[in-house]
Amino acid sequence: MKTVKSAKQLTVTYFSIIAFAIITLHFSLLDATLEDFEQINANNRLQHAKAVAEEVLQEQSNITQFAIPPFTHAYLDPKLLPPQVRFPENTPWDKAFEIRSQGADDTEYFAMKTRITDNKTDKTLYLLFSDYIYEISEEQVFLNQLKQLGISILLLVVSFVVVLKASARLTNPLTQLANDIDSRNAGDLSPIAPPSGINSREVLQLVDSFNLYVTQINELLNRERSFNRYASHELRTPLMVMKGATSLLGQSNDPAFIAKQQKRLEQATSEMNDFVTTLLSLTREEDMDNISSRQLDRKELEEIARVHTSLLSGKLVDWYVEAPQPIEIKMPENAFKILLGNLIKNAFAFTEQGHVIIRMTPSAIMVEDTGTGLKSNETGHKGYGLGLLIAADICRKYHWHLHHETNQYQGCTATISLQPNEKPNGQTE
Structure with missing residues (x-):
């Protein structure tokens, strides 16, 4: 595994690079300034010397x-130059340049080769300039700059200590946060608290993002658990139908009887497919804006209710649908079938006499019964209670709202509130 440096190590590394760059830049500027100043001084001296030489x-x-x-x-004959001084053959005219004598004194000179006119005759003049006082002054300036550099280095050291402490205070919450996460159990999906001490906005944002991510994981796990629970509940009936139809097929050779059982198998298979498709949709994220609107009418409501009329067998219960006009909804047919079917099953199962009304308005769909009411439902058949949980999850998935209320005299009403932008067919804003 590749070794990753800590924030403290990175701080030391980056600060050292910056400090080295500052010191190097300081020395470079100092050296360049002294060299340029020396060159300008020598050039001006030699130009002045040339004018004096012409007068002499x-x-x-x-x-x-x-x-x-x-x-x-000044020299008019190169042979008269000091033996330790040599002008290169390609020496430029009227330009000062630095040469170092090759003798024991190791003297630095600035030299210039120029032309002068003496009695209308052009002559070559060699000028040598050596200012040992300037050299001493240059050394003194350099030593003075070294002192300033020492002060700068001291300030850098102080700054380094301050930056190191500031870095530690900023990274300590991150270290504490990492340790807290490492020490958590694999199944612990509770929100994590911000680390103690001074927290920056970025640390708090990181904690919020982590908690949001944990919440999303928790919701995903809950959806998967719900899928298993819902699947066992919703698939039980069609599986029993398939099992019964399969066993009955071997008991008779009557074509009409066989066709009836085959139809039961087809209906159970189709019902299972609808259940699985809808339940799987509850476990994944979808863009609701991409779901197209469709028309919901009285006929569809009656067909959904008619599937569950076996629950009213032997009861004095009437059911009917009130749907004055179709409406537009944003929910797939399979999902709506399971949603409304669970509400109707619940109403049929807990109503012993009276009526069950499926009512559709522009803003809501209601299932009203004269059954035993909410309290009895909560302590009654657990299977039907699970069906209400499925209905609530479907509503939540498609941004609808499901709520129950006890009727004034008897029974309860389950109300599905539609989205504000879902309007009855033909209605305009």
Whole structure:
């Protein structure tokens, strides 16, 4: 595994690089400044010496070398130059350059080769400039800059200590957060508390993002558990139908009887497919904006209710549908069939006499019964209670709202509130 540096190590590394760059830049600027200043000083000195040399030669044309106070010497013959000084053959004209004598004194010179006119005759003049006082001053300036550099290094060290402590205070919450996460059990999906101490906005944002992620994982696990629970509940009936139809097929050779059992098998298979498709949709995220609207009418409500009329066998219960006009809804037919079917099954199962009304309005769908009411439902058949949980999950999935209320005299009413943008067919805003 690749070794990853800690925040403290990275701070030391980056700060060292920056400090080294600052010191290097300081030295480079100092050296460049001294060199440039020395070059400018020498060039101005030699240009001044050239003008003085022209005046001297106008008065004394027979001399071949002479001194120009305070630090310059002029030569008309290169052979008269000091033996330790040599002008390169490609020396440029009228440009000062630095040379170092090759003798024991190791003296630094600035030299320039130029042309002057003496009695209308062009002559080559060699100028040598050596200012040992300037060299001493240059060394003093350098030493003074070293002192300033020492102060700068001291300030860098102090800054480094401050940055290191600040880095530790900023990273300690992250370290504590990492340790808290490492120490959690694999099944612990509870929100994590912000670490103690000074927390930055980024740390709090990280904690919030982590908790949101944990919540999403928890919801996903709950959906998977719900799928297993719901599947066992919803598939029990069609499986029993299939088992019964299969066993009956071997008891008769009557074509009409066989066709009836085959139809029961087809209906049970189709019902199982609808259940599985809907339950799987509850376990995954979908973009609700991509679901197209469809029309819901009285006929569809009656067909869903008619499937469960076997629950009313032997009871004095009437059921009917009130749906003055179709409405537009954003829910697949299979999902709506399971949603409303569970509400109707619940109403049929807990109503011994009276009526069950399936009512549809522009903003809601209601199932009203004269049964035993909510309290009895809560302590009664657990299977039907699970059906209500499935209905609630489907409503939550498609941004509908399901609620129950006890009727004034008897029974209860389950109400599905539609989305605000779902309107009856033909209705305009």
